Amino acid sequence: MSDPDDQFLTPEEVLRMQDSLTGEHREEAARQIEAILRGERRAWYCKRGRKCDGKPHEGYMYSHARGDQWPPPGEDWFAWFLSGGRGSGKTRTGAEYTRRMADRVSRIALIAPTGADIRDTMIEGVSGLQYVCALAGEKIKWEPSKRRVTFPNGCIATTFSAEEPARLRGPQHGFAWLDEPAHYPDIEELWSNLLFGLRLGTRPHVTLTSTPLPTPWVRNIQEREDTRVVRVSTYANIDNLAATFRDQVVAEFEGTRKGRQELYGELLLDVEGALWQEDFLHREPVDWRELDRIVIGVDPAGAANKRSDETGIVVAGRKRDTAWVLHDSTGKYTPRQWSDEVYRLYSLYEADAIVVEKNFGGDMVKDVLLKDQGDLNPRIIVKHAQRSKAISAAPVVRLYEQGRVLHYPPMQNDLSKLEMEMLSWVPSSGAPSPNRIDAMVWAMTELMGNGGVARIATPRGGNIRPTGPLFGFRRSA
Ligand SMILES: Nc1ncnc2c1ncn2[C@@H]1O[C@H](COP(=O)(O)OP(=O)(O)OP(=O)(O)O)[C@@H](O)[C@H]1O
Numbered sequence: 001m002s003d004p005d006d007q008f009l010t011p012e013e014v015l016r017m018q019d020s021l022t023g024e025h026r027e028e029a030a031r032q033i034e035a036i037l038r039g040e041r042r043a044w045y046c047k048r049g050r051k052c053d054g055k056p057h058e059g060y061m062y063s064h065a066r067g068d069q070w071p072p073p074g075e076d077w078f079a080w081f082l083s084g085g086r087g088s089g090k091t092r093t094g095a096e097y098t099r100r101m102a103d104r105v106s107r108i109a110l111i112a113p114t115g116a117d118i119r120d121t122m123i124e125g126v127s128g129l130q131y132v133c134a135l136a137g138e139k140i141k142w143e144p145s146k147r148r149v150t151f152p153n154g155c156i157a158t159t160f161s162a163e164e165p166a167r168l169r170g171p172q173h174g175f176a177w178l179d180e181p182a183h184y185p186d187i188e189e190l191w192s193n194l195l196f197g198l199r200l201g202t203r204p205h206v207t208l209t210s211t212p213l214p215t216p217w218v219r220n221i222q223e224r225e226d227t228r229v230v231r232v233s234t235y236a237n238i239d240n241l242a243a244t245f246r247d248q249v250v251a252e253f254e255g256t257r258k259g260r261q262e263l264y265g266e267l268l269l270d271v272e273g274a275l276w277q278e279d280f281l282h283r284e285p286v287d288w289r290e291l292d293r294i295v296i297g298v299d300p301a302g303a304a305n306k307r308s309d310e311t312g313i314v315v316a317g318r319k320r321d322t323a324w325v326l327h328d329s330t331g332k333y334t335p336r337q338w339s340d341e342v343y344r345l346y347s348l349y350e351a352d353a354i355v356v357e358k359n360f361g362g363d364m365v366k367d368v369l370l371k372d373q374g375d376l377n378p379r380i381i382v383k384h385a386q387r388s389k390a391i392s393a394a395p396v397v398r399l400y401e402q403g404r405v406l407h408y409p410p411m412q413n414d415l416s417k418l419e420m421e422m423l424s425w426v427p428s429s430g431a432p433s434p435n436r437i438d439a440m441v442w443a444m445t446e447l448m449g450n451g452g453v454a455r456i457a458t459p460r461g462g463n464i465r466p467t468g469p470l471f472g473f474r475r476s477a
């Protein structure tokens, strides 16, 4: 532990930090520096937790972490992928979490696309470690020639440029923060080297902060069971952006296809032959308590024609002629575990039926469910998969296309894996239909019929597809 006086920046040091600052976010930097000079201590995570919108409020009279800048809840994830638009606060989020992790592990890896990015963005930039630590009243020791940052408690973070992936072979870490990993030249090698050495402490894990790109690595990592993908749009952070930066990125990307990636952090997947297309998918909030009917679709592992060992579990509801997908709990479960999960959701959403696909074992699925039902006395509808999966999915695809199926997970839940499967499953490829999709199709077919539901004029005027971006923030036009 160094001399405590050494942990705080002198005004001269702060001003030197300011001198080294370049780039778009100088205004915010100036505000931060004033606070540091005033000797303010600014906590990033507030007591409201993930519910906070990050705007100033009592006890925290400055803008601070929004809920989407908190680490995902729980400890059952390995990778936290903050998939954000330009200027959405990715780097700041990574730096703040790294500061927090410095209290929990002794060795950290910091990785950025180039050596210049490490210095100018990760460490010395306006969202970088030097600032976030200074704002918290802490001083780090930054030794560029040793590629090393030392925190006041002695924790050491070593910096790595993605241009030299081999350097990661050997050293061990307990946590790693990768800024913009979707843009590294040789991510595969870097990733495998990193994982090999990521073994210190009780829970090694990584934070990935990046605008997304549909590369195989990004798709793979986002599909992993133990990855949490959080999408954040540029607009969520718009108040904290310098006017010039804001105007420039919005002018360049708003309304364009690329804007969905660059402003909304969406992964653009254009897979030829996929049943669903991106513009079929829409997100619109709904209060699930106001839905007329809610059902749970279940596609158990081990069903015929399945290679997957996951059980698809998807909750969906209907209000008049529009349906919502509310929840996806698909995962690897034992029969006991999936029936527990189905019943948990059944109670949570006050569902009125469980639609389950019959599998190899005949009535086995029903037996599994009945065995654990307790007092619920649920309505269980067993379905036989007879037709090809692509044919049973077709009416549901049409409902999506008409804007009659929307996505909105009101609880802490994530539909990104389902969405990714919908956009990438190509039936004619012979690949078995993913269990998530099947569970969703079962639920939708039960709610909406086989697409044969007569068109009812909606208050919106009938066949109007809700517009707006799929994920996150919708701008009021
Ligand atoms: N919750 C917040 N409260 C206050 N300022 C914030 C918050 N989140 C981010 N910022 C500030 O917003 C600006 C942009 O954030 P940041 O650099 O982290 O975005 P980014 O997504 O990494 O941007 P880029 O696309 O340029 O890499 C910075 O000045 C940062 O300190």
Ligand SMILES: [Mg+2]
Pocket: 090, 091, 092, 121
């Ligand atoms: Mg950044």
Ligand SMILES: [Zn+2]
Pocket: 046, 047, 048, 049, 052, 053, 054, 055, 057, 060, 064
């Ligand atoms: Zn708050």
